[in-house]
Amino acid sequence: MAHKPGTRMLFCDWHMPNFLPEIRIDYDEYFDEVRRTGAQTLIFMAKTAHGACLFPSEVGVTNRTMAGDLFGEIAGRAKAQGLEFIAYYNVVLSWELGRLHPEWSQLDREGRPLRMFLYPCSCMSNDEFADYVGAHMAEIVRKYPIDGFFLDLQYFAPEGCFCVSCRRMFRERFGYDLAPGAFEAAQWLDLYTYQAEVRERFIAALRERCDAERASGPARPGLSWSWNGSGSPFSISATLHHGADYLSTEAHPPEYLHADHATRYCEGLGKPFTLFMPESQGSWGDWTVTTPETIKGLSAIALAHGGSLNVNHVPYPCGDHGGKVPRVVWDTIAEVFAWVAERERFCTGKRPVPVVAVLHSAHNARMLQALARAGKGGHWAGETYGNEHALAQLLMETHVPWELRQEDVPLEELRGYELVILPYVPYVSGELAGRLRAYVDGGGKLLASYHTSLFGECGERLGNFTLADLFGVDYVEESRYSVSYLDRLDELFRPDVPDMPLLLKDAASVRSSAAPGLNPANHVLYCRPRGGARALAYIADPIIESNFETGYYVYHDHAPPGYGTEYPGIVVNTCGQGRVVYMPVPLFQAYRSKKSPFLKRLFAKLVGDVLGVSERIRLQAPVSVKTSLQQDEEGWLLHLVHLQKETDSMYVDSFQRSDAIAVRVRPGWPVAAVEECVSGRALEFHSRDGWTEVTIPGVRDHLIVRFGRA
Numbered sequence: 040m041a042h043k044p045g046t047r048m049l050f051c052d053w054h055m056p057n058f059l060p061e062i063r064i065d066y067d068e069y070f071d072e073v074r075r076t077g078a079q080t081l082i083f084m085a086k087t088a089h090g091a092c093l094f095p096s097e098v099g100v101t102n103r104t105m106a107g108d109l110f111g112e113i114a115g116r117a118k119a120q121g122l123e124f125i126a127y128y129n130v131v132l133s134w135e136l137g138r139l140h141p142e143w144s145q146l147d148r149e150g151r152p153l154r155m156f157l158y159p160c161s162c163m164s165n166d167e168f169a170d171y172v173g174a175h176m177a178e179i180v181r182k183y184p185i186d187g188f189f190l191d192l193q194y195f196a197p198e199g200c201f202c203v204s205c206r207r208m209f210r211e212r213f214g215y216d217l218a219p220g221a222f223e224a225a226q227w228l229d230l231y232t233y234q235a236e237v238r239e240r241f242i243a244a245l246r247e248r249c250d251a252e253r254a255s256g257p258a259r260p261g262l263s264w265s266w267n268g269s270g271s272p273f274s275i276s277a278t279l280h281h282g283a284d285y286l287s288t289e290a291h292p293p294e295y296l297h298a299d300h301a302t303r304y305c306e307g308l309g310k311p312f313t314l315f316m317p318e319s320q321g322s323w324g325d326w327t328v329t330t331p332e333t334i335k336g337l338s339a340i341a342l343a344h345g346g347s348l349n350v351n352h353v354p355y356p357c358g359d360h361g362g363k364v365p366r367v368v369w370d371t372i373a374e375v376f377a378w379v380a381e382r383e384r385f386c387t388g389k390r391p392v393p394v395v396a397v398l399h400s401a402h403n404a405r406m407l408q409a410l411a412r413a414g415k416g417g418h419w420a421g422e423t424y425g426n427e428h429a430l431a432q433l434l435m436e437t438h439v440p441w442e443l444r445q446e447d448v449p450l451e452e453l454r455g456y457e458l459v460i461l462p463y464v465p466y467v468s469g470e471l472a473g474r475l476r477a478y479v480d481g482g483g484k485l486l487a488s489y490h491t492s493l494f495g496e497c498g499e500r501l502g503n504f505t506l507a508d509l510f511g512v513d514y515v516e517e518s519r520y521s522v523s524y525l526d527r528l529d530e531l532f533r534p535d536v537p538d539m540p541l542l543l544k545d546a547a548s549v550r551s552s553a554a555p556g557l558n559p560a561n562h563v564l565y566c567r568p569r570g571g572a573r574a575l576a577y578i579a580d581p582i583i584e585s586n587f588e589t590g591y592y593v594y595h596d597h598a599p600p601g602y603g604t605e606y607p608g609i610v611v612n613t614c615g616q617g618r619v620v621y622m623p624v625p626l627f628q629a630y631r632s633k634k635s636p637f638l639k640r641l642f643a644k645l646v647g648d649v650l651g652v653s654e655r656i657r658l659q660a661p662v663s664v665k666t667s668l669q670q671d672e673e674g675w676l677l678h679l680v681h682l683q684k685e686t687d688s689m690y691v692d693s694f695q696r697s698d699a700i701a702v703r704v705r706p707g708w709p710v711a712a713v714e715e716c717v718s719g720r721a722l723e724f725h726s727r728d729g730w731t732e733v734t735i736p737g738v739r740d741h742l743i744v745r746f747g748r749a
C-alpha cells in the first residue's frame with residue numbers, strides 16, 4: 040500500500056459560500072489547537088459544495104470574501120507542523136457552475152436540471168466538465184504541498200442522468216437509446232452499469248492527471264487518494280475502491296449499527312479505511328458539539344476493525360465568534376484522540392480471525408436497484424442493505440465474529456471460514472454456485488435465506504433455486520399471504536423460543552409499498568423438501584389475507600395464525616462433508632421489523648447448535664457489548680466495545696458495565712497469557728476440555744484483550 044492514513048485524522052468540512060461579509064480563520068490559534076489534539080492528518084477544503092474554492096484560482100471560481108490565500112496558508116502551516124495534509128475536493132456540486140455552465144448539469148428524465156443535497160450538480164459524462172475538474176485539481180497539485188486528495192460527491196443523482204452526454208455515451212456503450220420510457224429491469228441495470236463505469240473512469244482520469252502533474256514538479260512523494268463511498272456497503276460496484284489508497288465512508292450517531300456494518304465492508308475489501316464522523320450532534324453543520332463519549336463510541340468501532348477516525352471541526356466564518364472553532368470542540372477532540380492514542384497500536388495492521396463470512400454481492404445490489412427503478416416495487420432497492428443490516432445485528436448481538444466478503448472470495452479463502460452466510464443474494468452465478476458446492480462438499484457450513492439463488496442475472500425469476508441441491512428443497516410457489524407464522528418448531532429450540540407460532544412480517548416492503556403499507560410485498564416461499572433434508576419448523580398461513588381498505592382484517596395489522604402447511608420454514612440438509620441451513624422465509628427482514636428476541640434466539644440456536652459455530656470462540660456478553668476478534672503474529676486480540684445509547688437518543692451513555700463477560704477460545708495453539716492491552720493487567724485463565732476460559736470483569740467503553748500464543 041502506497042499510503043496508509045494516520046489513525047487520528049481531522050476533517051474541516053468548511054463549505055463556505057460566496058455571499059458572507061467575510062470568511063476567516065485565526066490561523067495561529069487554529070494550529071495551536073490542532074497540535075494540542077495530537078492529530079496526524081488534516082483534510083481541508085480546497086473546493087466546496089457551494090462551488091467557490093478557498094485559494095485564488097486561475098481555473099475555477101475563487102471565494103470573494105476570504106482575504107489572501109486561505110487554503111495555501113492552511114497547507115503551508117500544516118506541512119510546517121508535520122501533518123499529513125489532504126485536499127478536499129467536492130466534485131459535482133456547485134452553485135457557481137450551475138450558473139456558469141448550466142449545460143453541464145445532470146438532468147432528470149424530462150430534461151430538467153437536478154439537485155443533490157440541495158445543490159446543483161454537474162455530470163461526470165460531460166467532457167468539458169471532466170476537463171475543467173482535472174485542470175482545477177492539477178492547479179492545486181502545482182501550487183500547494185498537498186499529500187493527497189479526498190474526493191467527495193463524485194455521484195450521479197438518484198433521478199439521473201439523461202443529459203446529452205449520457206444519452207450519447209450510453210448508446211455507444213450498449214447500442215440502444217437511453218429512453219427510459221420503455222425500460223425494463225435489464226435496461227435500468229445497463230444504466231447503473233454505465234454510471235458505475237463513468238464514475239470510476241472519471242476518478243481514474245483525475246488520478247492520472249494529478250499524479251502526472253505531481254511527477255513533473257519538484258521531487259515530492261506521490262499523492263494519496265481516497266473518495267467518499269469507496270468504503271460504503273450501499274455501493275452498487277465491486278470495483279469502486281480500485282486505485283484508492285484507503286477507503287472512506289461516513290458514520291453518524293445514532294447509526295452505530297450502520298457504522299459497524301460499514302467497517303466490516305471495508306475490512307472485507309482488505310484496505311485501510313477511515314470513518315468520517317461529525318463533531319456536532321448528528322450530522323454535518325449542526326454547529327453544536329456532541330459528547331466525547333459519543334465520538335469515542337464511533338471511534339471504538341473503527342479501531343476494533345483496524346480503521347482510522349476522521350473527526351470534523353468547523354470555524355465560525357464570521358460574526359462574534361468569527362475565525363474560531365469553539366474551545367469545547369478542541370477539548371472534545373483532544374480527549375478523544377488521547378484515548379485513541381492509548382489503543383491504536385493494538386488495532387492497526389491486524390486481520391480478523393475468520394469465523395463467519397457474509398457474502399456481499401454488488402451485482403445483486405445493482406440488479407435490485409434496477410428492479411425498483413423499473414417499477415417492480417420500491418422495496419427492492421433496499422433489500423441487499425436491509426438483509427445484511429439485520430444479519431449484522433443478529434451476529435453482533437449473539438457475539439459471533441463475522442466479516443463481510445465480496446462474492447468473488449476465492450475458494451481457498453472461503454475454506455478458512457467455519458460458516459458462510461448468504462443473507463439475500465437472489466442471483467447466484469453458476470461460478471459462485473460451483474464454489475459454494477465445493478466449499479460445502481469439503482466440510483463447510485452454509486446458511487442462506489429467502490430469495491437467494493431464485494433469480495437470474497437481470498432480475499428474472501427462475502423456476503427453481505440454483506442452489507436447490509444444497510438447500511435440499513425445490514421451489515413450489517410463493518404464498519399468497521403477506522404475513523406468515525413460523526410454527527411447529529423442532530424441540531431443539533425449546534425452551535429458548537416460546538411454544539407458539541412466531542410472526543414473520545417483512546420490514547423493507549412495509550415501509551415502501553404504496554397505500555396503506557400494511558401488506559408486505561415479500562411473501563414466504565412454499566418449498567418441497569428433498570429426501571435427506573429435515574424441516575426444523577413449518578410455515579403456518581394466517582386465517583385471512585387482510586384488506587385494510589374494505590375492513591376485512593382482524594385485530595389489527597396482522598391476521599392471526601390459522602392453518603399449518605406442510606411447507607418448511609427452516610430446513611437443514613447434509614451435503615458431502617458439509618451442512619446447510621436454508622430458510623424460505625424473509626427471516627432477516629422480519630427480524631429487522633420487530634427485533635424479536637425470539638427470532639434472535641432461534642438464529643443463535645441455528646448457528647450455535649445446528650451448525651456448531653463457532654468451534655474457535657464462544658462469548659457470553661450483554662447485548663450492548665459489541666465484539667471483534669483480530670489476530671497478529673503474537674496471537675488474538677478480542678475487542679469489547681460497550682455501546683449503550685441514552686434513552687432513544689443519539690448519544691452514548693458511558694458507564695462501567697460490570698456484568699462479567701465469559702470467553703472461551705480454542706485458537707489451535709496453546710494460550711500462554713491473557714492480558715488487558717491498555718492497562719497491561721494480566722487476566723486469570725483456565726483450560727477445560729480443550730478450551731481456554733477467561734472471565735472479563737466488565738467494560739466501560741473499549742477494552743482490548745490479548746490472547747498471547749506460546
Ligand SMILES: [Zn+2]
Nearest residue numbers: 162200202205
Ligand atoms: Zn449526464
